[in-house]
Amino acid sequence: MDKPVVCVGALVKGPSGKWLIARTTKWRGHWGVPGGKVEYGEPFEAAVKREFREEVGLTLRDARFAQLQEAVLSPEFHKEAHFVLVDFLAETNDETVTPNEEIVEWAWVDLRAALTFDLNTYTRTLVEYALEHA
Template sequence: MDRPLVCVGALVWGRDGRVLLVRTTKWRGLWGVPGGKVEWGETLLSAVQREFEEEVGLTLRDVQYAQTQESVLSEEFHRPAHMLLVDFFASTDGTEIQPNEEIEEWAWVHLHEALDYPLNAVTRTLVTLALRQGEQ
């Protein structure tokens, strides 16, 4: 029986105040943030740190919970999936991206410029939350 997948991702700020966006093979050409599935026995924090190391070679710090979203059979995703997405905000000291095979393109952008990218819906929600929190 299929069950929802628990996934993690993070909107990450570099030292210069810009955030990292990536275009991956899994979101049909749309941009998002690095992340992936939580493995059995792994905490959410460990999962998001591992995924960033694997996908872009960055070490995260100051990881903070942002929100939880649900994506049920999104046409934006490359295959039918039901995902619970646990999103974080984090920082990194590195800026040199070491992409794995999933990452097709990446950009460091100012947060207010991120919405100009063709983002997948779950990343658009995460960026909008970050912008709202920045206004408070």
């Protein structure tokens, strides 16, 4: 990649009050949140809703911007990349995950319990944000 890529992701609360975290094939074994690249002409909120449908089969509601992060050549990512990460907090009415090929494992957890997982740096920051603002 020769320029930064804009990506969206969300920490999502289900009807049980627990939050979804996932381990994917792309973060060298670290846990994170579902998300992905924003397509040209696609608003951020539409992108995060699309990515959740594609990766875990969930429909998001009440998606709200949380924070902006930058991942520059992170050794946690499986290849060299420069990302602008647009993070959301959201909710879903269903906790039935239908994973795509990128999702290795997932868990619905309390926010404090999420911090005991081997989270990637950017997800850890998002969970800490949620603890303060959710």
